[in-house]
Amino acid sequence: MIAVLWSVLFDWADGMIARSLKNRTEYHRAIGAQLDTLIDIVSFSVLPAIFLTSYANFSPYFLPGAFLILVGGAVRLSYFNVFGMIDKNTYKGLALDNNVIILSFLFIFERFFSHQIFSVIIYIVMVLLLVLNLAPIRTHKFGGKWFYVLIAYTLVMSIYYARLQ
Secondary structure (H helix, E strand, O other): OOHHHHHHHHHHHHHHHHOOOOOOOHHHHHHHHHHHHHHHHHHHHHHHHHHHHHOOOHHHHHHHHHHHHHHHHHHHHHHHHHHOOEEEEEEEEOOOOHHHHHHHHHHHHHHHHHHHHHHHHHHHHHHHHHHHHHHOEEOOOOOHHHHHHHHHHHHHHHHHHHOOO
């Protein structure tokens, strides 16, 4: 949980840094966009799918959800790469990195449920988030001052999860 939260933070930071560089060529931008997509698919699709199945002790009942998370993440990122944003501050659908932020918060409540029940809760929440990722809804792009909120959130959650160990 700690590592994936930091991946969100670094994902936001690298985008802000890349946009601030003045002498980037279109070639560099294209490479950066491809690398960003690759990192996003691994951090926000592959990792959550593996996490879901491993948390559920690799139960075959969780494989369809993991598959949907993988495919949905690929579709979401492909759509974004082709069509981009609605405007400079608005996404179509919930951005994948938000799933990790929400999931890390959800895990605070893990201790109140049995492992089996919480596995089902995670399954349901992750599939609902996937629906929001692909839904034709307008969502705000967080950046700027929200980056500092993300830093604080990541630090607080990292300390919280580290103390549980």
